[in-house]
Structures are given as structure tokens and as C-alpha cells.
Amino acid sequence: MTDADVTMDLHPMPAAGQARNWAFPSPERGGLPTGLPVLRCHRPGQQLVAVEICLDAPLDAEPDGLDGIATIMVRALSQGARQHSAEAFAAELERCGATLQASADFLGARVSLEVPASRLRRALGLLTEALAEPSFAPTEIERLVRNRLDAIPIELANPGQRAAIQLARELFPGSARMSRPRQGTAETVSRIDAAAVRAFYEAQLRPVTASAVVVGDLTGVDVDGVLAGTLGSWATAAGAPALVPPVTARDDGRIVIVDRPGAVQTQVLIGRLGPDRHDPIWPALVLGTYCLGGTLTSRLDRVLREEKGYTYGVRAATQVLHSPAPDSGIGAALLAIAGSVDTAATRPALDDLRTVLRTLAADGLTDAERDLAVQNLVLVAPLRYETSEPVADTLADQVQQHLPDDFQAQLYACLAETSTAEATAAVVTAFPEDRMVTILVGDAAQIKTPVEDLGIGPVSVVAA
Amino acid sequence: MGNPAINQTGTAGLTATEHRLDNGLRLVLSEDHLTPVAAVCLWYDVGSRHEIAGRTGLAHLFEHLMFQGSAQVKGNGHFELVQGAGGSLNGTTSFERTNYFETMPAHQLELALWLEADRMGTLLTALDDESLENQRDVVKNERRQRYDNVPYGTAFERLIALAYPDGHPYHHTPIGSMTDLDAATLADARAFFRANYAPNNAVLAIVGDIDPQQTLAWADKYFGSIPAHSGKMPLRNAELPDIIGTQLREIVREDVPARALTAAYRLPQDGTRECDAADLAVTVLGNGMSSRLYNRLVRHDRTAISADFGLMRLAGAPSLGWLDVKASGGTEVPEIESAIDEELDRFRADGPSPEELERAQAQLEREWLDQFSTVAGRADELCRYTVLFGDPQLAFTAVSRILDITAAEVTAVAAARLRPDNRAVLVYEPTSSAEPAAADQNGASQNGASQNGAGQ
Numbered sequence: 001m002t003d004a005d006v007t008m009d010l011h012p013m014p015a016a017g018q019a020r021n022w023a024f025p026s027p028e029r030g031g032l033p034t035g036l037p038v039l040r041c042h043r044p045g046q047q048l049v050a051v052e053i054c055l056d057a058p059l060d061a062e063p064d065g066l067d068g069i070a071t072i073m074v075r076a077l078s079q080g081a082r083q084h085s086a087e088a089f090a091a092e093l094e095r096c097g098a099t100l101q102a103s104a105d106f107l108g109a110r111v112s113l114e115v116p117a118s119r120l121r122r123a124l125g126l127l128t129e130a131l132a133e134p135s136f137a138p139t140e141i142e143r144l145v146r147n148r149l150d151a152i153p154i155e156l157a158n159p160g161q162r163a164a165i166q167l168a169r170e171l172f173p174g175s176a177r178m179s180r181p182r183q184g185t186a187e188t189v190s191r192i193d194a195a196a197v198r199a200f201y202e203a204q205l206r207p208v209t210a211s212a213v214v215v216g217d218l219t220g221v222d223v224d225g226v227l228a229g230t231l232g233s234w235a236t237a238a239g240a241p242a243l244v245p246p247v248t249a250r251d252d253g254r255i256v257i258v259d260r261p262g263a264v265q266t267q268v269l270i271g272r273l274g275p276d277r278h279d280p281i282w283p284a285l286v287l288g289t290y291c292l293g294g295t296l297t298s299r300l301d302r303v304l305r306e307e308k309g310y311t312y313g314v315r316a317a318t319q320v321l322h323s324p325a326p327d328s329g330i331g332a333a334l335l336a337i338a339g340s341v342d343t344a345a346t347r348p349a350l351d352d353l354r355t356v357l358r359t360l361a362a363d364g365l366t367d368a369e370r371d372l373a374v375q376n377l378v379l380v381a382p383l384r385y386e387t388s389e390p391v392a393d394t395l396a397d398q399v400q401q402h403l404p405d406d407f408q409a410q411l412y413a414c415l416a417e418t419s420t421a422e423a424t425a426a427v428v429t430a431f432p433e434d435r436m437v438t439i440l441v442g443d444a445a446q447i448k449t450p451v452e453d454l455g456i457g458p459v460s461v462v463a464a
Numbered sequence: 465m466g467n468p469a470i471n472q473t474g475t476a477g478l479t480a481t482e483h484r485l486d487n488g489l490r491l492v493l494s495e496d497h498l499t500p501v502a503a504v505c506l507w508y509d510v511g512s513r514h515e516i517a518g519r520t521g522l523a524h525l526f527e528h529l530m531f532q533g534s535a536q537v538k539g540n541g542h543f544e545l546v547q548g549a550g551g552s553l554n555g556t557t558s559f560e561r562t563n564y565f566e567t568m569p570a571h572q573l574e575l576a577l578w579l580e581a582d583r584m585g586t587l588l589t590a591l592d593d594e595s596l597e598n599q600r601d602v603v604k605n606e607r608r609q610r611y612d613n614v615p616y617g618t619a620f621e622r623l624i625a626l627a628y629p630d631g632h633p634y635h636h637t638p639i640g641s642m643t644d645l646d647a648a649t650l651a652d653a654r655a656f657f658r659a660n661y662a663p664n665n666a667v668l669a670i671v672g673d674i675d676p677q678q679t680l681a682w683a684d685k686y687f688g689s690i691p692a693h694s695g696k697m698p699l700r701n702a703e704l705p706d707i708i709g710t711q712l713r714e715i716v717r718e719d720v721p722a723r724a725l726t727a728a729y730r731l732p733q734d735g736t737r738e739c740d741a742a743d744l745a746v747t748v749l750g751n752g753m754s755s756r757l758y759n760r761l762v763r764h765d766r767t768a769i770s771a772d773f774g775l776m777r778l779a780g781a782p783s784l785g786w787l788d789v790k791a792s793g794g795t796e797v798p799e800i801e802s803a804i805d806e807e808l809d810r811f812r813a814d815g816p817s818p819e820e821l822e823r824a825q826a827q828l829e830r831e832w833l834d835q836f837s838t839v840a841g842r843a844d845e846l847c848r849y850t851v852l853f854g855d856p857q858l859a860f861t862a863v864s865r866i867l868d869i870t871a872a873e874v875t876a877v878a879a880a881r882l883r884p885d886n887r888a889v890l891v892y893e894p895t896s897s898a899e900p901a902a903a904d905q906n907g908a909s910q911n912g913a914s915q916n917g918a919g920q
Contacts, residue, residue: 006535008585009689013536014578014682016549017571020500020673045498047469048833087763090754091819097469097826097833116469116833143766150769150792153721157615265605265613295547297540306540309601312609340609372548379550383501383567387837 049216068184276331288427488664521640815875
């Protein structure tokens with residue numbers, strides 16, 4: 001036998017069967033007497049319940065000079081509360097088989113709980129204690145601060161994270177919180193103490209500006225009773241939502257090399273600022289960005305990975321940073337192309353990447369590309385939202401971005417109606433080759449000269 | 465028995481049926497009509513343990529080649545067709561197997577079966593030098609991105625090489641070495657396919673919103689005519705004594721941001737009660753925020769930024785208990801090491817408290833619930849238990865086996881195995897002049913390699 005011989009029966013590619021209807025789950029919106037809005041969503045068969053608490057503690061609300069305090073504060077919530085020491089709290093939570101995570105970002109802070117449905121009441125009781133009566137013991141805050149100071153050099157040593165920090169520094173004015181690392185610098189974090197954490201907590205956290213999202217198989221769970229007996233006891237004085245200032249970005253074309261002598265790859269991060277989800281262009285932008293760099297058969301990887309082998313993968317993506325209510329300001333999202341290429345391929349990879357953008361601007365997307373993208377983005381939804389956690393996460397994103405509860409459901413309808421021309425216009429406007437900042441984390445001695453004559457703009461080098 | 469979160473301990477009444485085609489392909493079907501999705505998961509019984517000296521990384525490189533087209537699928541058609549149908553897909557390679565999976569909207573199940581059958585039967589008609597050269601470069605960049613260009617990136621590879629002796633089939637990791645990746649030829653790839661990619665060396669699990677009769681008919685239609693064949697090399701002997709017998713040690717001086725201590729303990733093979741007991745032991749010691757080592761090193765002593773202890777289950781060789789600690793500030797490694805040994809001494813003597821055992825069981829149960837919450841996760845487990853243990857039904861009882869373990873069994877396995885003379889230790893000492901600080905990342909997750917790690 002030769003390898004060209006086919007020794008099996010070949011059949012034509014099968015056609016699709018009859019699709020079953022599926023819609024993005026529609027949450028039931030209610031609220032507790034304390035003013036806490038609650039979204040709940042019953043997902044049959046999902047024994048793990050996901051709870052998201054959205055807190056109005058955006059990074060822009062951090063006091064001057066205390067960058068990182070929002071992160072320390074939300075992490076400290078679970079480090080001891082009235083009835084439990086930090087250690088006892090963690091033990092109780094793990095006895096429920098639960099996980100609890102906390103983070104803070106420009107859109108606000110989040111506490112995320114996952115727990116088997118049968119232990120929802122117990123875990124929500126602990127979560128309520130954390131929200132309503134955190135201890136903020138000085139010794140625990142000191143530990144979190146020190147832990148954070150230890151983590152900063154690790155992040156700076158990671159090429160992807162180092163690139164993101166540099167891009168923010170380049171894009172935004174130094175006065176903007178957005179120009180500085182989300183979790184603060186060694187200088188700002190070392191100033192954080194228990195008194196400051198408590199003050200920030202008292203200024204920002206209240207049920208009336210928060211939201212709770214509960215998703216999972218709620219069969220046999222007295223959700224109202226559970227909520228009333230747990231989160232219902234978190235009460236504070238009223239207060240106004242945090243104000244977030246508008247942001248501008250400087251996106252004139254330039255290259256900044258973060259020097260890592262001897263690096264075997266160059267981390268590439270190319271970015272600028274674009275619109276948020278309130279903008280009517282959003283569905284077209286989602287579609288166009290997918291066609292540019294959503295998967296390994298998108299335009300970037302088709303060349304950079306599957307033709308040239310320069311990379312394990314390059315992606316184009318959007319990340320919403322500001323999303324105020326539609327009538328109160330201008331939202332913003334980071335538009336970025338990211339990936340890593342081997343050091344020797346840095347110059348040709350950037351060259352090819354720019355050719356991809358130029359070709360896209362000149363010739364546009366094809367109808368076939370657009371159709372493939374719509375099919376993937378829309379039809380993949382039942383799969384993407386199979387479990388509780390992604391549903392809760394999307395609902396919480398909508399809350400934090402001041403979007404209607406049916407935003408995701410409507411987005412699928414809009415994607416299906418977006419034309420090739422609209423998707424092309426959106427992605428070409430979003431990624432203009434001469435108005436993006438290029439960060440390269442790599443070996444300057446090897447890559448600086450080659451990238452200087454690309455015509456991208458001035459090239460500067462900063463220390464890692 | 466522990467304190468289960470739900471009746472039937474996570475399986476919620478799920479069942480699976482087993483079938484075998486005439487060519488030896490084993491099928492496992494499991495119905496679940498809650499969501500209109502169906503998972504196809506295909507395990508080939510070949511992994512990096514089957515590779516020979518000088519050709520490490522071949523199983524994983526080959527996995528990439530499986531996405532480069534076959535008789536009726538051109539170029540990247542496999543990716544385009546699945547994603548265009550609203551599915552997600554990938555392949556991964558580990559020590560013991562290579563898996564391929566497509567999770568589809570239920571009405572596109574037949575397409576996934578057609579695609580998998582086409583490449584199982586006809587890959588060699590499309591495999592050429594161009595795709596080999598391209599994917600060789602992609603995999604080398606995968607290696608750089610995930611291991612060589614990140615701090616501590618090669619810790620797993622180094623520790624494995626210490627813990628499994630030279631010449632042992634598990635001595636090297638799936639990603640392989642740059643030299644061997646460079647050396648792989650088209651002839652190697654063809655021979656690898658002929659030896660391992662046969663219906664009688666694979667298990668196909670299909671889980672979700674399926675009609676079992678129709679699914680069986682499709683499986684037979686598309687896979688049934690692929691001839692069985694056997695050119696598989698016998699596995700090299702992977703037996704090792706229960707105990708390493710001495711403490712192995714390597715010090716790495718590198719430009720890393722913090723001192724780190726990682727250690728590998730030789731633990732019982734998967735499929736035994738002792739392995740489940742070992743899972744509970746390392747969970748009590750180092751999984752989560754209330755574990756003994758976290759409480760000791762991170763909360764009390766404040767000598768570490770993180771302390772994680774996990775189990776890598778292996779069916780064909782001793783499993784590996786992976787301990788990973790990143791030092792805080794200027795803490796020296798010996799201080800951390802003596803604290804760890806104190807904790808292990810105490811645990812070997814006294815075992816877990818009832819509360820600790822309950823917590824560990826609840827955590828492992830949640831991890832299983834999480835894995836079982838998707839059709840793809842279930843399909844993968846059904847393949848795992850079929851390929852490695854010959855019985856898919858074992859997937860449904862995995863949680864109850866863990867809940868059935870007693871404190872005495874946990875203590876016994878700890879006493880026998882969690883000893884200084886049964887570990888390989890890797891210490892990182894930073895070379896840069898900067899004051900060392902510490903990490904919160906856990907290298908333990910880097911135990912495999914995949915096709916499209918950049919994700920969707």
C-alpha cells in the first residue's frame with residue numbers, strides 16, 4: 001500500500017440536522033428590601049451554582065496615591081469577619097466545597113462564589129458575613145499588602161503582563177488611573193493599611209449600588225428565603241454611585257521596546273482605544289475583530305501561524321474599560337492585537353501583520369468570512385453558556401456596564417443582521433495601522449534595528 | 465462515607481452504554497438532553513510515554529499535524545468546518561494519551577464524526593513536508609511561549625526528569641526538546657501514524673443531546689470501514705519501586721524574580737484506593753486557602769507567597785505529588801523546607817482531622833462536579849476510564865470512591881509516601897541582583913501540551 005491509497009469508504013460531508021432552539025437565558029430581576037438588586041437564572045442540571053456580587057468600587061474611586069487598595073479591600077473581605085477568623089472563614093467555605101474569588105477593575109469590583117446548590121445557603125451566609133462585617137484586622141491587611149508586594153516582580157517578569165502595563169502607560173495620560181497598573185505599584189501598595197482599607201470599604205460598598213447574580217439549578221432551593229436570610233442582612237446607609245471620569249488616549253503610531261536581553265521570543269501587544277458596548281457599532285466590531293484575529297483560521301493566524309510558523313497564536317480582542325450609562329458619558333474599550341513571536345521573526349512578523357491590516361483595509365472582508373464568523377459566534381452560544389459560571393459572568397458584565405439584561409440575547413440577533421461591509425468598516429476603523437501603539441517585550445539588541453525601518457513610527461527602548 | 469453535596473454523588477442519574485465496531489473501535493455513548501449540544505471525544509492510546517530517545521515531542525507534534533487536512537478536508541478545513549458549525553475543538557497530548565474533541569450544537573454531531581473518521585482513515589494522503597515544517601515551527605514557538613520564555617517555565621520538565629529516571633518512559637514531558645523537534649522527519653510522522661492511529665487503538669465517547677441508535681449508525685457508517693491494524697511498539701517497562709529511596713535534588717540558578725521550592729513525591733498509581741487516599745492527603749496539605757501548608761507558610765510564618773500541593777494521576781507509572789512554593793521577600797529556602805518537613809512529620813504521625821478530611825472531600829467533589837458539568841468534560845472522563853482502566857462506568861463512581869476513603873487510609877499513604885527520601889526537589893535561586901520577591905503562579909498546571917493553547 002502507498003500512503004496515497006485510501007483504504008476506507010469515503011462518504012460526502014453530511015448536512016446539518018434540525019437545529020433545536022436555544023436562547024440566551026433571560027434572568028428574573030428582583031431586589032431585596034435593603035436595595036440590593038438580584039438577578040436569578042434557573043439552569044436545569046447545573047449542580048454548581050455561580051454567584052456574582054458586583055460592587056461599585058471601580059479603580060477610579062481609589063484615593064490618590066493608594067492605587068491597588070480596591071484589590072486589597074475585596075480580597076480582605078474573606079480574610080476574617082465577625083464570626084470567623086481568616087483561617088476559619090476559609091475552612092468553612094471549603095467545607096461547603098465552595099470557591100470564592102475577588103477582583104477589582106475599572107468597571108468595578110467583583111466577588112465570585114461557586115458552590116454546590118445544596119450548600120448555597122451556607123456559602124451565601126459566609127459571603128454575607130464577608131460583605132457586611134469584614135474584620136480588616138491590621139495583621140491580615142499587612143499580610144495581603146506584603147503578598148501583593150511579592151507578586152509585583154513576578155508579574156513584571158511575565159512578558160504578557162509586562163507588555164500590558166507598558167501599553168497602559170503609553171496610551172493614557174499619567175494623571176489617568178488607567179495609565180497605572182490595576183493592582184498598584186510597590187510604592188502605592190506599601191502605603192495601604194487597615195484604616196485606609198476600612199475607609200475605602202465604607203465609602204464604596206453598599207447594597208444599593210451593588211448587584212447580586214445567582215445562576216444554577218435552583219430546583220428545590222427556596223431562593224427568596226435563602227437570600228432574605230443571608231444577603232438580606234447586609235444593610236448600609238444610602239449613597240451615590242461612584243463617578244468615573246472620561247478617558248482619552250494618545251495613539252499616534254510608535255514602538256516601545258521593553259528590553260529583555262536574551263529573550264527567545266518577542267511579546268507583541270498593539271493597541272488603541274475604541275468604543276464600548278453601548279456604541280451601535282459594537283456587533284460589527286465583534287464580527288470584524290473575530291475575522292481579523294478570533295481563531296487560528298482568522299486572517300492574522302492564517303499568515304503568522306499557519307503559513308509562516310512565527311507564533312503559537314496571535315489574537316485580536318476587545319476589552320471594555322469604561323461603560324457608563326449611555327447618557328452620562330463616553331465609554332471606552334481597549335482594542336488589541338497580542339501574541340508572541342520568536343525573536344528572529346520579530347521584524348517579518350510585524351511586516352506581515354501590517355500587510356494583513358492593509359489588505360483588509362483595501363479589499364475588505366469576504367462574505368464567506370463574515371458568514372463563517374456569524375455562524376461561529378452565534379451558534380457556539382449554547383456551548384459557551386452550558387454551565388452556570390459563564391452565564392453569571394455575562395449577566396454581571398451587563399450589570400457593571402450599565403447594559404440591559406437582554407443585551408447578550410440581542411447581540412446574537414444583531415450579529416446575524418450585520419453585513420460584510422459593516423463588519424469591514426468597523427474592524428478597519430478599529431485597527432488603523434498608523435494609529436496604534438506597539439509594545440515589544442524582547443531583546444532590544446536583536447530587534448531594535450530591524451523594526452526601526454518598518455515605518456511604524458519612532459522606536460524607544462525602556463528597561464524591563 | 466463523606467458528606468456528599470448531591471445524591472448519586474455528582475452523576476445525577478447519568479449512564480453510559482458501551483459498543484465495539486468490527487474494526488475494534490470502542491464507543492461510549494451517554495445521553496443528556498438538557499442543552500442542545502453534543503461532545504465528541506476521541507482518545508488514542510498513545511502519548512509521550514510511547515516516544516523513543518531522540519524523538520521526544522513527536523506525539524504532540526503529530527497531534528498538530530492531525531489538524532492539517534486529510535483526504536476530504538483541505539488545509540485548515542477541520543477548524544473552519546467545526547467553528548463554522550458553532551462548535552469548539554482542540555487536541556491535547558499528555559504522557560499517556562492523545563485526545564481530540566469537538567463539542568457541537570447537537571444538530572451538527574454527524575459532521576464531527578465525519579471529520580474524525582476522515583483523518584483517522586486518510587491522514588497520510590494529505591500529510592506533506594510543507595505542513596510538517598510549518599507545524600514544527602508552530603510547536604517550537606509553543607515551547608518558547610509556554611516554557612522557555614517565562615520564569616520557572618521549565619520547572620515541570622526539570623522535575624519530571626529528576627523524578628522518573630533516565631530511560632523511563634515518563635522521563636521527558638510531551639512538549640519534547642528543541643533538538644528532537646528539529647530532528648523529526650516526515651518518515652517519522654508517517655511511521656507514528658501507522659503504528660498508533662488505528663480504530664483498535666482508540667476510544668470514541670459521544671455525550672449529550674444524542675439519539676443513541678442514530679449515533680451508533682453514524683459511527684458505524686463513518687468509522688466502520690477503517691481497517692484495523694497493529695504496528696504498535698510495546699510500551700517500555702515503567703515499573704518503579706514505591707519509594708525513590710533517596711532525596712534527589714537540583715538547584716537552578718536563573719534570572720527568576722523569587723526563590724522557589726518545588727518537589728515531586730512518588731505516589732501510588734491511579735486506579736487504586738491508595739491513589740484516592742493520596743489525592744486527599746495532598747489536598748489537606750496544600751490545596752486551597754485552609755490547607756496545612758498554606759496556613760503554616762503563607763498565613764503564619766509568612767515565608768511564602770503561595771504553597772500548592774497537587775496530584776498528577778498516572779495510570780501507567782507512579783503518580784506524582786507536585787509541591788510548589790514561592791518564597792516571600794528574602795526568605796531562604798532551608799527555612800521553608802524545614803517548616804514543610806515539620807508539617808509532613810506531623811501529618812504522617814497524626815493524619816487528617818475529621819474536619820480536614822470533610823473539607824478535602826468536599827473540594828475534590830466540587831472539582832468532579834465541575835468536570836461533569838459539561839458534556840465535553842464527561843466525554844473526556846469516559847474516554848479516560850475506558851482507555852486507561854477498560855471500564856467507562858468507573859467515571860460515574862469516581863466521587864463515591866473518594867468519599868469512601870477513611871482518615872486511616874490517608875494517614876497510611878502519607879506515612880508510606882510523603883517522606884523526604886521519596887522526593888525529587890528543585891530549588892530556584894535568582895541570579896539577578898535585585899532583592900528576590902515571590903510568585904503566585906502554580907507551574908503544576910503545565911503537564912500537557914495542546915493544539916491551540918491560545919484558545920478562543
